[in-house]
Amino acid sequence: MSERLDRFGSVETPLVDIRGLTVSFDGVKVLHGIDLSIAAGEAVGLVGESGCGKSVTWLAALGLLPKKASITGSVRLDSTELIEAKPDVLDKVRGGRIAMIFQDPASALNPVIRLGKQVGEALALHRGLSGGAVKAEAKRLFDLVGIPDAARRLDAFPHELSGGQNQRVMIAMALAGQPDLLVADEPTTALDATIQAQILELLGDIRRETGMALVLISHDLGVISQTCDRVCVMYAGRIIETAEAVELFQQPLHPYTQGLIAALPPLEGVRRRLDPIEGNVPEPWNLPPGCAFAPRCPRHSEACDAGVPPLAMKAQGRFAACIKTAQAQSARTSEFVFA
Amino acid sequence: MSAPLLQVRNVARYYSMRRGLLGRPVDVRAVDGVSLTVERGKTLGVVGESGSGKSTTGRLALGLEKPDAGDVLFQGSALPALGTAEWRKVRARMQMIYQDPLGALDRRLSILEQVREPYDVHGIGAAKERDALAVKLLQSVGLRADQGERYPHELSGGQRQRAVIARALATKPDLLVCDEPVSALDVSIQAQVINLLVDIQQELGLGLLFISHDLKVIRQVSHRVAVMYLGRIVEEGEADLLLSTPAHPYTEALVSAAPVPGRRARPRIVLQGDPPNPAARPSGCAFHPRCHAARERCKVESPALLPLPDGRLTACHVAHDQANFLKAAS
Amino acid sequence: MLRFFFIRLGRAALTVALVVTFAFIVLRLSGDPALIIMSVDAPPEAIAAFRKAWGLDDPIWLQYLRYFSAIGQGELGQSMRDGRPAIQLVAERIPATLALTLPALALKLGIGIPAGIYAALHRDSLTDRIVMITAVAGFTIPSFVLGLVLVLIFSVQLGWLPSGGQESWRHAILPVLTLGIGGAAVLARFTRSAMLEVLGQSYIRTASAKGVPWAQVVRGHALPNAAIPTVTIVGFMVGSLIAGAVVVESVFSWPGVGRLLVVAVSNRDLAVVQCILLLVAVTMVSANLIVDLLYGVLDPRLRSGAKAGGH
Numbered sequence: 001m002s003e004r005l006d007r008f009g010s011v012e013t014p015l016v017d018i019r020g021l022t023v024s025f026d027g028v029k030v031l032h033g034i035d036l037s038i039a040a041g042e043a044v045g046l047v048g049e050s051g052c053g054k055s056v057t058w059l060a061a062l063g064l065l066p067k068k069a070s071i072t073g074s075v076r077l078d079s080t081e082l083i084e085a086k087p088d089v090l091d092k093v094r095g096g097r098i099a100m101i102f103q104d105p106a107s108a109l110n111p112v113i114r115l116g117k118q119v120g121e122a123l124a125l126h127r128g129l130s131g132g133a134v135k136a137e138a139k140r141l142f143d144l145v146g147i148p149d150a151a152r153r154l155d156a157f158p159h160e161l162s163g164g165q166n167q168r169v170m171i172a173m174a175l176a177g178q179p180d181l182l183v184a185d186e187p188t189t190a191l192d193a194t195i196q197a198q199i200l201e202l203l204g205d206i207r208r209e210t211g212m213a214l215v216l217i218s219h220d221l222g223v224i225s226q227t228c229d230r231v232c233v234m235y236a237g238r239i240i241e242t243a244e245a246v247e248l249f250q251q252p253l254h255p256y257t258q259g260l261i262a263a264l265p266p267l268e269g270v271r272r273r274l275d276p277i278e279g280n281v282p283e284p285w286n287l288p289p290g291c292a293f294a295p296r297c298p299r300h301s302e303a304c305d306a307g308v309p310p311l312a313m314k315a316q317g318r319f320a321a322c323i324k325t326a327q328a329q330s331a332r333t334s335e336f337v338f339a
Numbered sequence: 340m341s342a343p344l345l346q347v348r349n350v351a352r353y354y355s356m357r358r359g360l361l362g363r364p365v366d367v368r369a370v371d372g373v374s375l376t377v378e379r380g381k382t383l384g385v386v387g388e389s390g391s392g393k394s395t396t397g398r399l400a401l402g403l404e405k406p407d408a409g410d411v412l413f414q415g416s417a418l419p420a421l422g423t424a425e426w427r428k429v430r431a432r433m434q435m436i437y438q439d440p441l442g443a444l445d446r447r448l449s450i451l452e453q454v455r456e457p458y459d460v461h462g463i464g465a466a467k468e469r470d471a472l473a474v475k476l477l478q479s480v481g482l483r484a485d486q487g488e489r490y491p492h493e494l495s496g497g498q499r500q501r502a503v504i505a506r507a508l509a510t511k512p513d514l515l516v517c518d519e520p521v522s523a524l525d526v527s528i529q530a531q532v533i534n535l536l537v538d539i540q541q542e543l544g545l546g547l548l549f550i551s552h553d554l555k556v557i558r559q560v561s562h563r564v565a566v567m568y569l570g571r572i573v574e575e576g577e578a579d580l581l582l583s584t585p586a587h588p589y590t591e592a593l594v595s596a597a598p599v600p601g602r603r604a605r606p607r608i609v610l611q612g613d614p615p616n617p618a619a620r621p622s623g624c625a626f627h628p629r630c631h632a633a634r635e636r637c638k639v640e641s642p643a644l645l646p647l648p649d650g651r652l653t654a655c656h657v658a659h660d661q662a663n664f665l666k667a668a669s
Numbered sequence: 670m671l672r673f674f675f676i677r678l679g680r681a682a683l684t685v686a687l688v689v690t691f692a693f694i695v696l697r698l699s700g701d702p703a704l705i706i707m708s709v710d711a712p713p714e715a716i717a718a719f720r721k722a723w724g725l726d727d728p729i730w731l732q733y734l735r736y737f738s739a740i741g742q743g744e745l746g747q748s749m750r751d752g753r754p755a756i757q758l759v760a761e762r763i764p765a766t767l768a769l770t771l772p773a774l775a776l777k778l779g780i781g782i783p784a785g786i787y788a789a790l791h792r793d794s795l796t797d798r799i800v801m802i803t804a805v806a807g808f809t810i811p812s813f814v815l816g817l818v819l820v821l822i823f824s825v826q827l828g829w830l831p832s833g834g835q836e837s838w839r840h841a842i843l844p845v846l847t848l849g850i851g852g853a854a855v856l857a858r859f860t861r862s863a864m865l866e867v868l869g870q871s872y873i874r875t876a877s878a879k880g881v882p883w884a885q886v887v888r889g890h891a892l893p894n895a896a897i898p899t900v901t902i903v904g905f906m907v908g909s910l911i912a913g914a915v916v917v918e919s920v921f922s923w924p925g926v927g928r929l930l931v932v933a934v935s936n937r938d939l940a941v942v943q944c945i946l947l948l949v950a951v952t953m954v955s956a957n958l959i960v961d962l963l964y965g966v967l968d969p970r971l972r973s974g975a976k977a978g979g980h
Contacts, residue, residue: 049525064874087883095880102871102878110872112893112969121889122879157969162613173879192388193552194610194629197596201609219526222598249601263530265559267599268583273537274559276530280495 005242005317011039014076015180015213016061016098021073021083023053023060028285031056032237033073035311038181043207043214045228045245047221047260049281052234054217058183062098063090096126099174103186105166109158116154119173126177141172145202164195171202181213188223200227221264225249233257236282236292239311240321253320256293291322299324342415344546345377345433345514350399350409352392367617369395371570372409375548377514382540382547384561384578386554386593388614392570393550397516400548401433402426413514431461434507438519440499444491450502451477451487457509473509480505480535497528504535508543516548521556533559554597558582566590569615569625572644576651586647586658588630624656632657677961681954688950689740692943693733701725702749702937723749740947746940748933755944759926765835766925769844769917770910776849777856777906782899784853785860789868790887800857807854816847816920833922844921848914852906859902863895870894897967900960908956912949 006012014037023031031053038044046054059065061075061082075082077097082090094100102108110118119141120134129137135154142150145168158166167187174182184203188196204227207214218224224231224245231248233241233256241254252258259277279296282288288295290305297304303323311321352370370392377383377400387393398404400411402418411418413433419425437443445453455473458464464472474484480501491499500520507515517536521529537560540547551557557564558578565575566589574587585591595608612629615621621628627637636656644654647662703719720726724735739746745756788800810818823843824832831840867873868891876890877883906913915927922928926945933941965972 049527059874062878064877091880091882093880094878100878102875104871107871108875110876110890110894112897112967113890121876121881125880159970164613170875173875177880192614193554193596194388194592195614196598197607197609198611200598201607220598221526221600225600226598246601260526261600263527264600265530265533265555267555267558267594267597271559271579274530274534276534277527278531280497280528281525 005319010035010037011042013040014038015040015078017074017076018057018061019074019076021057021060021075022071023056023065024070025068030237030284031060032308034239036232036239038213038215040180041207041211041213042230043216043228045224045231046215046217046234047219047224047231048234049219051236051281051284053237054234055185057234058100058185058215058217062094062100062183064094064100091125095122095174095177095179097177097179098181098183099177099179100183100185101167101170101174101187104190105163105170106158106190108170109166111158113157114154115156115158115161115169119154119169119176122173122176137176138172141175142169144175144206145169145172146198147172162195163191164198167191167195167199168202171199171206175206175210178210179212181215183215183217185217186219187216189218189220196223203227221249221260233260236287237284238292238308238321240293242311242319244317247318253314253318253325254293254322255297255299255324257320259296259298297324342412343376344379344414345400345548346412346415347373347375347396347400348409348412349374350396350406350411352395352399352404353407365618368570368620369617370399370406373399373567373570373572374409375400375565375572375575377546377548379513379546380540380544381562382549382560384557384564385548385550385567386552386557386564387567388552390569390614390617391567392617393567394518396567397435397518397548397550401435401516402430403435431457431510432512433514433516434510434512436500436503436507436515436517436520438522440496440503440523441491443503444499446491449488449490450482450494451484454487454502454506454509457506461510463510473505476505476509477502480508480539481531495528496524497531500524500532501535504532504539508539511543512545514546514548516550518550519552520549522551522553529556536560554582554593555599566593569617569620571625571654572652573626573654574651575644576649576653580649581651586651586653587655588632588657589626592629624654674962677958681958684954685947685950689737689943689947690733692946693736696937696939696942697729697732702939705935705937736943745944745947748941749938750936750941755940758941759929759944759948762924762926762929763911765923766911766914766918766927768841769848769914769923769925772841772845773848773852773914774906774910776845777852778903779853780849781853781856782860784857786864786887786892786895788857788861789864792865797861801861804854804857804861807850808858810851812847812851812916813920815850816843816917819843819847820920833920835924840921840923844914844917844923847917847920856899856902856906860895860899863898864891866898867891867894893967897964900963900967904956904960904963907959908953911952912945 010017016038018034018036021031021034022029034057036057046057048054056065060069060071063082063085065071071083073083077093080089080093082093109115116135116138119138123129123134123137127137138154139150142153147153147165147168153161161169187203188199191199200223203214206212216224216227228245231243231245232239233254235256241248241252241257248257249261252261256277259275262275263277265274277296282292282295288305290307291297291309294300294304309321309323311319314320314325349372350370351368351372354367354369355365373392373396375383385393385396395404399406402411402421405421413429419429451470451473454476455469458469458472474487477484477487482498482501482505486494486498494502520536521532524532533556536547539545547560549557549560561578563576564578564581565572566587567573568589574581574585574590581590582594585594592608592610596610608631610629615625623639624630624633624637624642627633630637634657640656642654642656644652645659646652647658648666653659703716703725724732745754747753748755748758784800788797791797820832820843823830830842832843834840873886873890876886881889911926914925915930917923918925918927919931930942930945933945
């Protein structure tokens, strides 16, 4: 996978190509120029703590932010530009080419509309189905995502199903338009551990069957690691490291990524005191002058405050936005390796 | 031998729940015969999914709810009745920390005022010295004196949880019940708070009842772990033993489902079916409909929580049969 | 469902009984009808005879029991003034009141709901602010002030419309406007906030994310949810069809139920007052009952017992 990344950290024939995407709310910039490309069929993880801009990136790309957000930059799907696109262009892309599912399935489904109808709406919009065909296809989708007793569940309302079942409905709804890319925004955060495992497995199965690309947005490094080929780590509105998943977790380059992994309690091996990242994530209206992570960084020096470090290639397929990280070969071997 | 700090003996808590506006009331056993012990200076982790009864167990342990059966002993004596003067006295020595620190703090009072409040309520120290005491307490949880002047919404989530911990420590408790104390926090902040709790425990010799859905967090802080499923403990034992070689199939599934970075290749056990509903408890072993090892016996006979040769307690017919077989073979 | 219905019905009956009792007590305590109707200078024998005829000499609990059992038999008493059945007096006035309140209700719904929806969809725009300022003005100005202002402008200054009476449909325009503007303002504010609340929900974003055009998101996803809280206030408006025009009828000398009530109260014409209050209580309570049932229709979460789905 990493060979496909060019020296700018982009895949060569992207399905979706995001360039210089910025978002501000009331004059406060929360996204500072995101460059990210997704190839057909690949699974990319976006990981970071709350407020880092991982969800905003995709809400902006699909025009789902409130009107007061001001957006610049470019998001291309094949040859279609999505930023400032006309509503009818966006409506065809949303759900048809790029589908999105959200964190809390109980509130993401309309409480007063039957589930079958909510899924059917997408089928009518993107597949031109009507009448009995909608119902038959909706039932097939419910079966596909593993909802037991699918025919009866079509007539149910969201409150009659558990959280995990509702997330399956959300996935069925997302699949209705046969999208090329599914953006899953914290799809399992509101679910129990065993149900989370079910949903992640389902997403993997569907990807294998349909060849659909997946962007998984999560704060949970473990979830990302289990599901994704490539990972982008975000901090304070920027991508600060990107690499193939296995490499990223074996040898994180950016001090923030290293810190995130070290802060995570391990499930096996010797228990030792955790290494937290000291301090707090800076507020978007109060960013430090240079590298946003500098005030919390154990390797911070004056040079870090001079300017924002660009996301630079450190080795084949490895990119980090840190002036302290030299080429990967000379980077210190990470102590933060977990089996 | 002195009595353990906290002993929960066979407690049960039933609710009458109505399904929908018109449904018949159903008896729901939120907690159904749970026994556990917290020793001084040690942490008992309680892990489980929604509906497992772990939070209710925490409230029962503090006497915030009255058990429908069983009893709770604090330092060997039964908890006084809720709301009495004796209860308040005992309660000062047992404190609770919740998931949402913003909800636990009063928005209209500064952090310092809130940390000082227990001193005023319980008449600890001379009135003039209480501010100084409170500042000292804030510093001990890693907050600066100037942060004490602020109001809850002016602090970050991690700082708020520190303030809650400081306030809980004001009465010099012997026991802390923590219900998902770090679940609302970001990873990097989570580690700060976990370290703080561990440090405080070592310094003050507190007993901790630590409730969480997160196995990694539970393992980090706990000496012993109890796994709950549908209102009962299904496995309990020394933390490393339990989590490295789980004996109960549910514990095994939980460990397997815990997302750990870099652990990709390992095959996962994915449990089928929904999380269980306390209002419709399956017959026999409540876990049997989702269990890969379930046998006929599991459908009819509820397994008792019994010790295995390695010392842990497990409520599983299959695990006990295996242990007996090995014993007979050797 | 039936059980739910009967519980609500029982509660409604209790509410009506309480209203009637309250009215009975207040009226008996607030003055002697004999003195007011017969006038203070009437010969004592006449007053005594009047009291006896209407049973006013009996102990108050007996009067109450008699009154209550009469209601039970559908007997609402006679006017102390002209001896006609109270129910007949009131019934005669109902059409006149409805002639004001029904068009006013249409006005409230027709202006208030669309204005609220529009304001919510164009939040913080100039139109939103204008709608909201108008709405605040509309419901803070008391209806008698608004009525007088309208009379000043359209009758006195411009001379376009009559200022009172009931001769033609033109006489109804000003009272209907007076009633409608205040209600529309309340409804606009309410609809706006209900709509804003719904538009902020996650399922609206979900609908947009699956490619539903915005107009359809609003119609198909937002409105059905925003309707749930709005039904409450509309129900209240329907419930006050009979009693909601007391002030306006007085301002415009419109011979409806409201004016009858004012006259009957000042006369201590007990049967008529009680009859009107009973009518008001019954309409209000029935409107509430309908609202409760409508909730069940609009919000599937409230009728979940019917289907044993889920876990």
